[in-house]
Amino acid sequence: xxxxxxxxxxxxxxxxxxxxxxxxxxxxxxxxxxxxxxxxxxxxxxxxxxxxxxxxxxxxxxxxxxxxxxxxxxxxxxxxxxxxxxxxxxxxxxxxxxxxxxxxxxxxxxxxxxxxxxxxxxxxxxxxxxxxxxxxxxxxxxxxxxxxxxxxxxxxxxxxxxxxxxxxxxxxxxxxxxxxxxxxxxxxxxxxxxxxxxxxxxxxxxxxxxxxxxxxxxxxxxxxxxxxxxxxxxxxxxxxxxxxxxxxxxxxxxxxxxxxxxxxxxxxxxxxxxxxxxxxxxxxxxxxxxxxxxxxxxxxxxxxxxxxxxxxxxxxxxxxxxxxxxxxxxxxxxxxxxxxxxxxxxxxxxxxxxxxxxxxxxxxxxxxxxxxxxxxxxxxxxxxxxxxxxxxxxxxxxxxxxxxxxxxxxxxxxxxxxxxxxxxxxxxxxxxxxxxxxxxxxxxxxxxxxxxxxx
Amino acid sequence: xxxxxxxxxxxxxxxxxxxxxxxxxxxxxxxxxxxxxxxxxxxxxxxxxxxxxxxxxxxxxxxxxxxxxxxxxxxxxxxxxxxxxxxxxxxxxxxxxxxxxxxxxxxxxxxxxxxxxxxxxxxxxxxxxxxxxxxxxxxxxxxxxxxxxxxxxxxxxxxxxxxxxxxxxxxxxxxxxxxxxxxxxxxxxxxxxxxxxxxxxxxxxxxxxxxxxxxxxxxxxxxxxxxxxxxxxxxxxxxxxxxxxxxxxxxxxxxxxxxxxxxxxxxxxxxxxxxxxxxxxxxxxxxxxxxxxxxxxxxxxxxxxxxxxxxxxxxxxxxxxxxxxxxxxxxxxxxxxxxxxxxxxxxxxxxxxxxxxxxxxxxxxxxxxxxxxxxxxxxxxxxxxxxxxxxxxxxxxxxxxxxxxxxxxxxxxxxxxxxxxxxxxxxxxxxxxxxxxxxxxxxxxxxxxxxxxxx
Numbered sequence: 001x002x003x004x005x006x007x008x009x010x011x012x013x014x015x016x017x018x019x020x021x022x023x024x025x026x027x028x029x030x031x032x033x034x035x036x037x038x039x040x041x042x043x044x045x046x047x048x049x050x051x052x053x054x055x056x057x058x059x060x061x062x063x064x065x066x067x068x069x070x071x072x073x074x075x076x077x078x079x080x081x082x083x084x085x086x087x088x089x090x091x092x093x094x095x096x097x098x099x100x101x102x103x104x105x106x107x108x109x110x111x112x113x114x115x116x117x118x119x120x121x122x123x124x125x126x127x128x129x130x131x132x133x134x135x136x137x138x139x140x141x142x143x144x145x146x147x148x149x150x151x152x153x154x155x156x157x158x159x160x161x162x163x164x165x166x167x168x169x170x171x172x173x174x175x176x177x178x179x180x181x182x183x184x185x186x187x188x189x190x191x192x193x194x195x196x197x198x199x200x201x202x203x204x205x206x207x208x209x210x211x212x213x214x215x216x217x218x219x220x221x222x223x224x225x226x227x228x229x230x231x232x233x234x235x236x237x238x239x240x241x242x243x244x245x246x247x248x249x250x251x252x253x254x255x256x257x258x259x260x261x262x263x264x265x266x267x268x269x270x271x272x273x274x275x276x277x278x279x280x281x282x283x284x285x286x287x288x289x290x291x292x293x294x295x296x297x298x299x300x301x302x303x304x305x306x307x308x309x310x311x312x313x314x315x316x317x318x319x320x321x322x323x324x325x326x327x328x329x330x331x332x333x334x335x336x337x338x339x340x341x342x343x344x345x346x347x348x349x350x351x352x353x354x355x356x357x358x359x360x361x362x363x364x365x366x367x368x369x370x371x372x373x374x375x376x377x378x379x380x381x382x383x384x385x386x387x388x389x390x391x392x393x394x395x396x397x398x399x400x401x402x403x404x405x406x407x408x409x410x411x412x413x414x415x416x417x418x419x420x421x422x423x424x425x426x427x428x429x430x431x432x433x434x435x436x437x438x439x440x441x442x443x444x445x446x447x448x449x450x451x452x453x454x455x
Numbered sequence: 456x457x458x459x460x461x462x463x464x465x466x467x468x469x470x471x472x473x474x475x476x477x478x479x480x481x482x483x484x485x486x487x488x489x490x491x492x493x494x495x496x497x498x499x500x501x502x503x504x505x506x507x508x509x510x511x512x513x514x515x516x517x518x519x520x521x522x523x524x525x526x527x528x529x530x531x532x533x534x535x536x537x538x539x540x541x542x543x544x545x546x547x548x549x550x551x552x553x554x555x556x557x558x559x560x561x562x563x564x565x566x567x568x569x570x571x572x573x574x575x576x577x578x579x580x581x582x583x584x585x586x587x588x589x590x591x592x593x594x595x596x597x598x599x600x601x602x603x604x605x606x607x608x609x610x611x612x613x614x615x616x617x618x619x620x621x622x623x624x625x626x627x628x629x630x631x632x633x634x635x636x637x638x639x640x641x642x643x644x645x646x647x648x649x650x651x652x653x654x655x656x657x658x659x660x661x662x663x664x665x666x667x668x669x670x671x672x673x674x675x676x677x678x679x680x681x682x683x684x685x686x687x688x689x690x691x692x693x694x695x696x697x698x699x700x701x702x703x704x705x706x707x708x709x710x711x712x713x714x715x716x717x718x719x720x721x722x723x724x725x726x727x728x729x730x731x732x733x734x735x736x737x738x739x740x741x742x743x744x745x746x747x748x749x750x751x752x753x754x755x756x757x758x759x760x761x762x763x764x765x766x767x768x769x770x771x772x773x774x775x776x777x778x779x780x781x782x783x784x785x786x787x788x789x790x791x792x793x794x795x796x797x798x799x800x801x802x803x804x805x806x807x808x809x810x811x812x813x814x815x816x817x818x819x820x821x822x823x824x825x826x827x828x829x830x831x832x833x834x835x836x837x838x839x840x841x842x843x844x845x846x847x848x849x850x851x852x853x854x855x856x857x858x859x860x861x862x863x864x865x866x867x868x869x870x871x872x873x874x875x876x877x878x879x880x881x882x883x884x885x886x887x888x889x890x891x892x893x894x895x896x897x898x899x900x901x902x903x904x905x906x907x908x909x910x
Contacts, residue, residue: 001708002699004600004667021699022667023871040698041666042600063871065699091842091872098870115658115863116870118665127666131602138593145459145497147586152901153608153651153674154621154689156908166609166644168621168651170678173631173638180635183628189621189678189688190908196608196623203570203901203910210573211496211582212459212477219608219673223625223644233644234609243495244457244476244520253456387546408570408910415553415571416478416518417546446607446658453611453645455658455863 006042013072013080020047020066020082023119024093026102029054036084038064041124044271048073048081060102061093061119107442114446114455122280125272126443129265130431136264137217137238137427140257146213146240151200153219156192157405164223165195166233196221201239201422202356202409205385208241208420209412215240217427225450229439232428234448241422247358247367247384250421251344254371254380255296257425258342262292265434273434281375281436288434291373294341299334301326301348301365307338325352331370331377343372355395356409357383358419369423376433382423389413461497468527468535475502475521475537478574479548481557484509491539493519496579499726503528503536515557516548516574562897569901569910577735580727581898584720585886591719592672592693592882595712601668601695606655608674611647612860619678620650621688651676656694656877657811657864660840663696663875664867670695672882680905684894687883689903696877702813702822702839705876706799709826709835710751712880713797717747720889728889736830736891743889746828749796754789756781756803756820762793780807786825786832798827810850811864812838813874824878831888837878844868 008018022040029035034055039046049066058064068084075081095101099113100120110117117123141148154168170189185193200216207214216239223233240257242249265273266288277284299307308320308330318327326334326345335343347360348368357366371380386392392413396403403410431443441447446455463473477495484490489510494501504521513519520543528536550556554568555575565572572578596603609623625644640648655671662669671694678688695712697704720728721743732739754762763775763785773782781800790798802815803823812821826835841847847868851858858865886898896902901910 001599001668001697001704006600021873023665041602042668061871063873090874091868091870093870100870113863115661115866116665118662124665127602127604127662131604134603134605135593135597138590142590144456145461147496147582148589149582149586149900150589150674150691152689152903152908152910154676154903154908155910157910164625166623166625167628168623169628170619170621171628173622173624173626173628176628176632177635177637180632182632189680189905190903191906192908194908206570206910207573207582207900210478210571210579213456213497219605221609225644234607236605242456249456408568411570413546415546415548415555416516418476418518419545445604445662448607448609448645450644451646453607453609453647453649455607455610455612455661 004042005038005040005047008070009043009045009047009078009080011070011080013070016070018068018070018082020049020068022046022064024058024060024062024064026060027055027058034058036064036066038066039119039124041118041127044121044125044128044275045078048075048078049084050081051084051087055087058087058089059093059095059098061098061100063090064088065090107439111441111447118445121275123442125275126431126435126437127445129269129272129435130443132269133261133265133431133434134217134427136261139264140260141213141215141240144213146215147207147211149204149207149214149216150218151197151203151216153197154190154194155197156190156194157202163198165198166221166223168194168196198222199237199239199424201241201424202406204239204241204422205409205412205420208243208422209416209418212243213240227450229441230429232440232444232447232449235444236427238425238427239422241420243418243420245384245421246419247346247369247421250382250384250423251296251298251346251369254344254369254382254423258371258380259292261430262288262434266292276436284436287375291342296342296344296371297339298344298346299339300346304334304345307334311337323349323351328377331372332374335372335377336374341374345370345372350395353383355399355401356385356392358386359391359395367421373433376429379429379433380423380425382421384419384421387413387417387419389417459497460493460495460502463525464498464500464502464533464535466525466535468525471525473523473525473537475504475523477501477519479513479515479517479519481515482510482513489513491519491521493521494574494579496573496582499576499580499583499730500533503530503533504539505536506539506542510542512547513542513544514548514550514553516553516555518545519543520545562894566896566902573900576730578897580730581886581890581892582900584724584727584890585898587724588716588720588886588889589672589882591716594719595715596670596695599668601670602662602666604659604662604669604671605673606652606658606671608652609645609649610652611645611649612657618653620653621676621678623649623651653677654692654694654879656696656879657861659694659696659877660864660867660875663698663877664871664873667698668695682905684896685884687895687899687902687904690899691882693880693882694877696875698873698875700839700876701874702801702824702876705837705839705878706751706753706801706824709799709824709837709878713826713835714747716885717743717889721747731891739891742830746797751797751799751826752794753799753801754794755801759789759800762789766792778804778806783832786827787829790827790832791829796829800825800827805850808838810854810856811840811847813841814846814850822876828888831884834884834888835878835880837876839874839876842868842872842874844872
């Protein structure tokens with residue numbers, strides 16, 4: 001393959017002849033000189049190409065092939081630049097209509113041209129950091145002896161009995177409406193009503209109780225009509241599941257995992273993260289490094305409520321009460337004001353957590369954990385799973401879940417049951433956290449949200 | 456984390472004290488001895504544990520924790536075994552109802568208990584090979600400077616205008632039927648009719664023309680009601696896309712990629728592949744090694760038809776004719792009988808390929824390529840993409856595709872267009888090919904096909 005600009009920039013400036021390929025980001029013309037900055041998305045920086053003449057036909061967005069000699073750069077930011085000898089314009093970009101001109105564009109505008117926005121500095125950097133983090137996920141689990149499994153996207157069961165679902169169908173809805181007869185799901189593709197998955201956890205548990213350490217990394221869906229900067233209808237989730245493990249093992253895994261992701265990003269995406277620190281969120285680098293250097297504080301939900309009750313009542317719009325879910329303001333108060341560092345909260349009241357979490361001996365709390373970090377609040381949620389058949393069945397009955405529908409899931413507690421645990425990390429939340437990007441729609445190539453499924 | 460059996464088996468047998476955790480696969484009782492084979496899915500082999508007494512309460516499928524000393528094994532297959540000192544049964548498995556007894560089970564039966572089947576030797580090996588191959592995909596592209604992008608699952612456009620689609624909706628179908636009025640898609644979640652994607656290629660092209668080298672690896676969907684051993688309704692696809700590249704670059708990439716995957720599997724999954732060679736498909740290892748050692752033959756579609764016409768007419772149930780799609784029997788004849796090795800077929804008639812493939816100067820053929828391998832036929836399909844705006848528009852008009860609906864895709868040819876190319880590899884086909892498994896439903900944890908979306 002032809003060399004990337006990233007590789008060319010790393011060459012010694014010994015007057016090597018090279019060919020640069022990419023897209024023109026900027027052009028500056030002086031009397032007898034033209035400076036052209038060419039990018040190919042392989043790095044934050046492009047390569048500066050100097051021509052000893054003007055280039056009237058060249059404009060921003062054009063694709064080019066430039067041949068020349070690599071020479072030391074007088075600019076401070078880069079070691080080398082290209083003394084250009086010849087230029088071939090591969091594809092033009094009409095300045096009258098090309099939407100990405102030199103000026104700064106709003107993220108709202110860029111979302112409307114999502115097919116072109118990866119050509120900008122910010123969205124290109126997001127794409128590189130996202131890609132590096134995704135690979136780091138696989139590296140971490142591979143090194144730790146986890147098997148990657150792909151759990152189903154289309155499902156006829158609903159992992160938590162919670163959350164609005166997207167229905168998947170091949171029924172002809174126009175014909176259905178005309179028929180005026182209730183839909184017959186025996187006629188549907190799968191022979192029954194089917195949906196997009198909200199989590200791969202239950203299926204991951206079936207593989208963890210066979211292969212000991214597994215993880216999923218795939219798309220999950222919520223049909224919530226919320227229009228926020230933190231929610232998507234389609235998002236990617238990472239869900240490890242670990243057999244012969246309790247909540248303590250789960251907490252260690254989550255802390256090590258998060259630190260591996262942060263250290264990889266800090267190390268391998270240094271230039272991109274410096275860009276985000278300078279242009280998107282001041283203090284980003286220090287904040288990430290501080291989490292990396294912290295020991296995560298372990299705190300029970302009950303102790304956390306006690307801490308929150310000590311705070312002045314004006315600190316919150318919503319009063320913290322034992323038995324209620326913590327709000328984002330509470331989580332951020334704990335991690336930013338009380339502990340001033342990452343926390344793992346554990347042992348939540350069973351009423352606010354899912355049926356599959358292991359019941360503590362007190363009969364009131366479950367072995368849940370949420371990892372909270374400054375700037376964001378909750379980044380990871382998980383639990384030890386209930387491995388006792390009778391307890392799990394009675395929890396399901398309490399919550400009105402039909403155990404019959406989860407017979408396969410209960411089989412894991414019937415045959416060779418083991419203590420096991422796992423957690424979920426929303427991948428877009430992670431990318432937001434690492435880049436400092438404000439809106440989650442800017443950290444996934446083509447965001448899906450209510451009213452939005454363009455491209 | 457506690458050590459895996461894979462790690463324990465690699466320890467020197469210096470009478471180390473270890474604790475083994477896993478599930479009992481078999482138990483053999485002699486007069487004063489019991490031999491228990493314990494598996495944890497980390498490797499094909501389990502660990503043999505020897506007790507100097509009987510264990511009446513222990514049965515196949517139970518989860519155990521066994522403490523003992525590692526000693527040299529008299530058996531040929533393994534270096535060490537465990538002289539057991541103590542046993543803790545964590546979870547029993549009632550022999551009267553546990554479906555996975557010592558005897559061999561049919562794959563059909565195992566599909567009905569897909570939540571337990573990864574506990575068997577064959578399905579466990581499939582899971583490990585699948586996981587290793589998935590990681591190899593990411594390793595390969597990461598090493599080669601490709602960025603991993605996640606293209607959307609829910610889409611309002613249809614990549615090839617071909618293939619039956621699953622509709623995604625939050626409309627209440629019961630209410631729709633009662634209303635007897637045509638569905639109003641403005642009321643649907645995304646404000647228009649939406650579907651599950653059949654390919655991420657078009658979106659991948661938008662990122663390749665910004666970041667130069669990208670790939671996708673995610674689920675794709677076909678609502679075809681075919682009930683075969685080679686098709687799934689939900690399957691995972693790998694789609695690299697490469698800018699500043701022609702068909703030749705694409706062929707090199709495909710060959711290098713496939714060889715990297717095969718050499719990784721042969722090297723890192725040796726025991727599992729030997730198992731498949733012995734029990735699933737004789738000659739598997741030789742067949743994989745032979746592809747690894749081959750230079751892929753390049754052959755045009757037209758030359759391939761000529762070769763097929765030379766064969767005796769009885770060779771095929773369907774006569775090969777220029778202008779028609781090659782059947783699997785033709786592909787296998789070419790790779791198994793004519794060339795006796797992997798082939799890349801190129802330059803297919805435009806009528807049998809998609810609208811986005813680059814038109815050759817002859818106006819009749821396109822820069823398509825299919826990679827064929829012995830035992831399977833087509834494993835990879837790809838092309839150089841049409842980068843000329845006018846040619847692409849007229850191809851779309853010829854095929855009755857509305858260019859207006861693909862305006863964003865055409866923008867890539869309006870602004871800084873570059874020659875680019877890519878291909879698709881069906882991940883389950885790859886796993887089938889590497890393991891020799893006959894039915895594609897046995898190489899994905901929870902297969903989705905017509906009438907089948909259990910678990």
